[in-house]
Amino acid sequence: MKAQEETVDALDLDVLMFVNGKFCKDPKLANADDFFFSGLQIARSTQNPLGSTVTAVNVDQIAGLNTLGISLARIDFARNGLNPPHTHPRATEILLVLEGTLYVGFVTSNADNNRLFTKVLNKGDVFVFPIGLIHFQLNVGEGNAVAQAALSSQNPGVITIANAVFGSDPPINPEVLAKAFQVDNKAVEYLQKQFWYDNNN
Amino acid sequence: MKAQEETVDALDLDVLMFVNGKFCKDPKLANADDFFFSGLQIARSTQNPLGSTVTAVNVDQIAGLNTLGISLARIDFARNGLNPPHTHPRATEILLVLEGTLYVGFVTSNADNNRLFTKVLNKGDVFVFPIGLIHFQLNVGEGNAVAQAALSSQNPGVITIANAVFGSDPPINPEVLAKAFQVDNKAVEYLQKQFWYDNNN
Amino acid sequence: MKAQEETVDALDLDVLMFVNGKFCKDPKLANADDFFFSGLQIARSTQNPLGSTVTAVNVDQIAGLNTLGISLARIDFARNGLNPPHTHPRATEILLVLEGTLYVGFVTSNADNNRLFTKVLNKGDVFVFPIGLIHFQLNVGEGNAVAQAALSSQNPGVITIANAVFGSDPPINPEVLAKAFQVDNKAVEYLQKQFWYDNNN
Amino acid sequence: MKAQEETVDALDLDVLMFVNGKFCKDPKLANADDFFFSGLQIARSTQNPLGSTVTAVNVDQIAGLNTLGISLARIDFARNGLNPPHTHPRATEILLVLEGTLYVGFVTSNADNNRLFTKVLNKGDVFVFPIGLIHFQLNVGEGNAVAQAALSSQNPGVITIANAVFGSDPPINPEVLAKAFQVDNKAVEYLQKQFWYDNNN
Amino acid sequence: MKAQEETVDALDLDVLMFVNGKFCKDPKLANADDFFFSGLQIARSTQNPLGSTVTAVNVDQIAGLNTLGISLARIDFARNGLNPPHTHPRATEILLVLEGTLYVGFVTSNADNNRLFTKVLNKGDVFVFPIGLIHFQLNVGEGNAVAQAALSSQNPGVITIANAVFGSDPPINPEVLAKAFQVDNKAVEYLQKQFWYDNNN
Amino acid sequence: MKAQEETVDALDLDVLMFVNGKFCKDPKLANADDFFFSGLQIARSTQNPLGSTVTAVNVDQIAGLNTLGISLARIDFARNGLNPPHTHPRATEILLVLEGTLYVGFVTSNADNNRLFTKVLNKGDVFVFPIGLIHFQLNVGEGNAVAQAALSSQNPGVITIANAVFGSDPPINPEVLAKAFQVDNKAVEYLQKQFWYDNNN
CATH class of the missing domain: 1.10.10 (Arc Repressor Mutant, subunit A)
Incomplete structure (x- = not known):
């Protein structure tokens, strides 16, 4: 019985909260805090080799997001800071520039000849990175930059x-x-x- | 044949762009502009009876979003401005306050006794409005407020x-x-x- | 360990019955009663302020419905009885009139200018209320009315x-x-x- | 160009009405009739070798059902009438007896040893036939029987x-x-x- | 508490491994063996009334397949061996002949008049059996035959x-x-x- | 009207064949050839810089696969041949070794510390590469190698x-x-x- 109990202990019970729209956990125990996160206004340090920092707000931060298919991330960029080529295996990303100027792009798949689609984005510009495609953002402005991303999964992966x-x-x-x-x-x-x-x- | 052709003319071909991940439109015709939108930094006028204005960025603005399951909206609030009780029939919303102070809430379904979950949100705070539930945002701060919302559909509906x-x-x-x-x-x-x-x- | 065990106790194990088509619960324990419900022929009292009563048959009544994406409801109407404006956040409804005459309708979303689609339905008439839209049914006949609804979720919500x-x-x-x-x-x-x-x- | 036009002509444009929640057809052309069907109160003749007749109400009868994942069927049974063993390749069925007495059942898959789950259903009884499983209904009562089925697809197939x-x-x-x-x-x-x-x- | 613990014991914890792309089990416990199976090169005995044997490799054999929507099967055929008419309630099958000659077919649904689509397949030929349709494979060659099937579910059912x-x-x-x-x-x-x-x- | 007709001409009508399980193309035009492909037994030349060649059998080769969520690929390896690190943005892959010896692996996401899961696979061994993860196969045997892959999308992308x-x-x-x-x-x-x-x- 001991080993079994430990396995049960290891389960992340939050993940079980909604399954097919039915609460697994007694819904009377849910409250507003399960749908809340604070602190995304805070510029994180970008003193690192890439000059950029991603702050994710997904199901690990907001339990109530489970099964709901969406999450956020804030990205801080130092001057010349780079969010290097990466993919999200389970999500499309839509990115909004809050401050500064970013050179962004994604590469299509082999069958489309790995075409590169790029834009220089300024404050208020929006760009879409389709699910699974390699993409990047580079700060090409004179100062810091900040972007706000939304992703089509509660657990998009990076x-x-x-x-x-x-x-x-x-x-x-x-x-x-x-x-x-x-x-x-x-x-x-x-x-x-x-x-x-x-x-x- | 005439009537048929007109019906075909009336089709929004953008919607056919991706179906099950395969391009319907010749993908060689797609380019970066199909994934781009600009202008979300602009505060819209809130001189209206509600004192709030929603600026949607969905598949109608960005054709490349089609089938990708995500979209954005900016919400401007005058002092005391209200985004009145509404639902999104096809999306969960995750909202980030960019400026000001909002009193926000959603109401659960009848089976959960129509419980009201509320928070007062300040800059950098995030709140989730689960799919289909009635929710609202009221500016309770001293000045204007701005919120950035992401929705889990390319066409969430309001x-x-x-x-x-x-x-x-x-x-x-x-x-x-x-x-x-x-x-x-x-x-x-x-x-x-x-x-x-x-x-x- | 105690707190953990209590959380496990609070799980609704029925909900775990099928996940992605694999039984979580030992399928040998399932039997015909898990797929059965009786009593939907019974007219419920409509002695209430609305003059209508909804009897739901969903995953709470039939455990075997879990993950199968469908459920039923019977609606009894007194004379002038109303099933007032409501939404199902997770389901489309298709309604069949079994007895009497109903005035029914739904309202489209803002982008479609909140158009009202209505019909007067008699015995044997069918009407569809698309997912998430506000809809209602009013008994406009001379006597009681009964409708049978089907919903595209095992847990549609009201x-x-x-x-x-x-x-x-x-x-x-x-x-x-x-x-x-x-x-x-x-x-x-x-x-x-x-x-x-x-x-x- | 001729052949192409003919292919376009052959498209069932109704099917394009909603794709991912966005209207392909100009939504201003939709009206209440696209969501309506009449005649399900009518007992169909069961003068046939099986003694049963199925009247389907799916996307072929109600164009507005497209993508909405639900449909109906009425089943009339003569005395001893049989709706013979069949499957729905794309839908679960939930059946309600309106009149008479039915012996119903489904058979589980090989891995579950082809167990037969049966019930005798009377007026007001409900039974679920999970997606893809072989099932049947036999009138075992003294007179005719009528059942109302709902299926979890706008085009369930038989x-x-x-x-x-x-x-x-x-x-x-x-x-x-x-x-x-x-x-x-x-x-x-x-x-x-x-x-x-x-x-x- | 005892009964509850036993129920928890009865849960198949593998099934909980991934839900919506998030590990339920501590992912640090997963390793390459959870994604591996060996032995599919082995010809199984076909000394049975049908002269054929199916060797499934699905989530029961490879726990890491859970939620990933795919599985395999090897089918060995004696001379004249038959994989008799069957359905997969939750999967489409795509079959590749590795050795020998098979006569294969599927039957469409009633609405398409139960048309039979057949082919004689030789080594290297591929055929698709759409989800839920009745299909079969018969060895019509001079010797044994071997086919490799892939199915669009981690738990397709037979x-x-x-x-x-x-x-x-x-x-x-x-x-x-x-x-x-x-x-x-x-x-x-x-x-x-x-x-x-x-x-x- | 001319431009519109050309756009319609550019549509790949095959892709419209099934949408939500309903035929868009007149199903009477479909036949067994729409579900058939031949030639996968043929070893392709691996005289190229990588020493490997992938032969895909997806919706571009078999129109009937559309919406069915599965496809195949054969991979030929010269001695030391490599199928280099790649992802499938829309599919999990399950791979079976038909001949030779492969060293295969995938790398988990950042949150799991980019752990490398590897195996040396011999004839009859099977390995799973979960959706969106970077993976590779290297021929480490003495001769050529052949693998048969199945992917959980009719159009997986590479x-x-x-x-x-x-x-x-x-x-x-x-x-x-x-x-x-x-x-x-x-x-x-x-x-x-x-x-x-x-x-x-």
């Missing part, structure tokens, strides 16, 4: 391409990466020894 | 309760509303003669 | 507009409702003191 | 097992059926020559 | 028509089957006494 | 990471890639001048 490719734990066999990226094994091993900062935290 | 109930075209039989709202027919007819401003436009 | 707006617990700030419904605070407070009967029970 | 197996066009290779049903080829060929009445029409 | 109809537990009322299949009760009872081999095991 | 990052059209701003991959601009520009072979064709 895969930073460089981190997943060169910073996985354990590392990918260098032969794979050398052939894939047309560099030699030494270059791969050099890259795999670097510190790959995750700006989502 | 139903302002008062407008749908008392301002429908043609009007609902007053007997229905008198009994439903426990007032007399004269009161209903008075209300049905009022102008019901739509702050979504 | 939000009676008047009850959610004027009868929420706690009440909505009267300033919100006064401005939304173009009446004075006193009128709102009067309405909020009324008893708002729920005909779904 | 596959009458005997008709699909022995009455397909062209016939299935008799060797397949002889081995599958443990009878000889002659028996199969005899069955394939029979007339397989379809009570859905 | 309903062998003959087994569900004539081999259910308990048996279906013979009157139902006699009328449905246009044979006499004795023939039905004879068939119901046969052993109905399930080649999915 | 994004080869190196091609999308370094081979997009037009190229991504080198500053973005230099910062993201911790190399200098010259290295990026060198990589962007390389030929990025697409093994999906």
Whole structure:
């Protein structure tokens, strides 16, 4: 019985809150705080190798979002700060620039010849990054920049391409990466020894 | 053949752009502008009976959003401005206060005894309005307020309760509303003669 | 461990019965009674302020409906009885008149100018109320009426507009409702003191 | 251009009416008749080999049902009438007996050992037939019977097992059926020559 | 508390692993083995009445498949072996012939007049069996045959028509089957006494 | 009218074949060939920089797959051949080794610390690559290898990471890639001048 109880303990019960629109948890226990988050006005430090920081507000921060298919993120950029090429495996992103100037883009799939769609966005501009496509944002303005993103999942996931490719734990066999990226094994091993900062935290 | 062609002409072909992830329109014709919108930084006039104005950015503004399940809206509030009780029949909303102070709330369904969940939100606060529930936002601060909303549909729909109930075209039989709202027919007819401003436009 | 166990106790295990088509509960424990309900032929009393009574048959009555996306309701109407304006946040309704004559309608969303679509339905007539739209049924015949509704969710939810707006617990700030419904605070407070009967029970 | 136009002509434009909640057809052309059907009170003749007749009310009868995920059917039974074993490939069915007495059942899948779940249903009784499972209804009462079914799709489909197996066009290779049903080829060929009445029409 | 704990024990915790893309089980406990299966190269014995054996690789074999909407099956055929008419209530199947020659087919629904679509498939040929339709595969080659199937569900289900109809537990009322299949009760009872081999095991 | 007709001409009418389970194209025009593909037994040439070739069988090859949520691919590997790191934005993949020995892996998302899950697969082994995650297959055997993949979409999409990052059209701003991959601009520009072979064709 002990092992079983521990497994039950390990379940994230919040995730069970709504299933198919029916409360699993006694709905009388839900209250306004289950639908609330505060602090998204706060500029986070961008003192890091990428010069950008993502602040996610998803089902981990707001339990009431479960099954509702939406979440938010704030992105702070230092001058020249980059939110590096990444994907969201379970969400489309729609991004609004609150301050500054961003160069943004996404790349279409192989069948569409990996076309790059880009825009320079200023305050009030909006851009869409369709589900699963590699995309990035670079601060190309004179000062800091801030963007507000919405994502079509309560748990969109983030895969930073460089981190997943060169910073996985354990590392990918260098032969794979050398052939894939047309560099030699030494270059791969050099890259795999670097510190790959995750700006989502 | 003529009538048929006209019906085909009336089709909104943008809506056909992605179906099940496959382009219906030749994808070579898509470009970055299909994923872009500008102007959401602009405060809209709130000189109207409600003192609030909603600026939607959905599939009607950004064709590339089609099938992607997300959209945005900016809401401007004058002092005491109200985004009146309404529902989105096809979306959950997650709202972020950009400026000012809002009193917000939603009401749960009959089976949960129509409980009211409310919060006073300040800059940077976030609140979730689950799909289909009646909700509102009132500016309770000293100045204007601005909120940024994201919705879990490319075409969420808005139903302002008062407008749908008392301002429908043609009007609902007053007997229905008198009994439903426990007032007399004269009161209903008075209300049905009022102008019901739509702050979504 | 205690708190955790209590949370587990609070889970509605029926809801876990099917998830993605796989039984969570040992399927050997399921039997025909999990798919059965009786008593929908019984006319319920309509001696109430609305003159109508809704008898729901959803996942709360038939555990085997879980995840299957459908449910039923019987609606009894006294003479002049009203099923007042309401929405189902998670379902489309298709209604069949079994006895009597109903005046029914729904109101489209703001973008469609809150158009009212109505019909007078007699025995054997069918009408559709699309998901999330405000709709009502009024008995306009000489005697009682009975309708049989089907809904596209195992747990469709019901939000009676008047009850959610004027009868929420706690009440909505009267300033919100006064401005939304173009009446004075006193009128709102009067309405909020009324008893708002729920005909779904 | 001619061939293309003909293909466009062949499109069922009703089906395009709602896609992802956005009207493809100009919504101003929709009206209450698109959501209405009449005649379900009429007992259909059951003078046929099965002694039963199904009257479907789905997206073919009510264009406004498209994408809304629900439909109805009335089933008339003569004495001893049978709605023979069949499946709905895209819908769960919930059935309500309006008149008479039915013996109903469904069979679970192989992994659940093809268990048969049955009930005798009287007026007002409800039973659920989960999506894709083989099910049937037999009138075991003294007189006619009438059932009202709701299905979780606007286009549920019907596959009458005997008709699909022995009455397909062209016939299935008799060797397949002889081995599958443990009878000889002659028996199969005899069955394939029979007339397989379809009570859905 | 005891009964409750036992109910929790009875839950299949694997099924809870991913819900809406969020791990329910602590993801740190997942590893490569949760996404792995071995042995599909092995020809299974086809010494059985049907001369065919299905080897399923679904969420029961690979826990990591849960919620991911796909699974596999290998089908071995003796000479003249048959995978008899069956349906998958929750999946479309796409089949690839690895060895031998198969005569395959499916039957469309009643509304399409139960048309039979067939092909003779050789090594490297692919055929699709749409969700819920009755289909079969017969080895018509000179030797054994092997097919590899993929299904659009992690738990597709299998309903062998003959087994569900004539081999259910308990048996279906013979009157139902006699009328449905246009044979006499004795023939039905004879068939119901046969052993109905399930080649999915 | 001319421009409109041309747009209609450009529509891929196959994609309209099934929408929500209802045929858009006259179903009488469908036949067995719409569900059939041949040639997957043929080893394709792997004389290319990656030493691997993917042969997709999806809705572009089999029109009848539309909306059915599944497709196939054959992957041929030369000795040391690599199917380089890539994602499928709309599908989970389940892979079966038909010949040879593959070293395969996927990397989890940032929140799971980009953990690498790998296996060495031999004939008959199966591995799952969850939707949207970066994954790869390397032939580590002594001879050629062949794998058969199934994907949970009729149009899964492929994004080869190196091609999308370094081979997009037009190229991504080198500053973005230099910062993201911790190399200098010259290295990026060198990589962007390389030929990025697409093994999906």
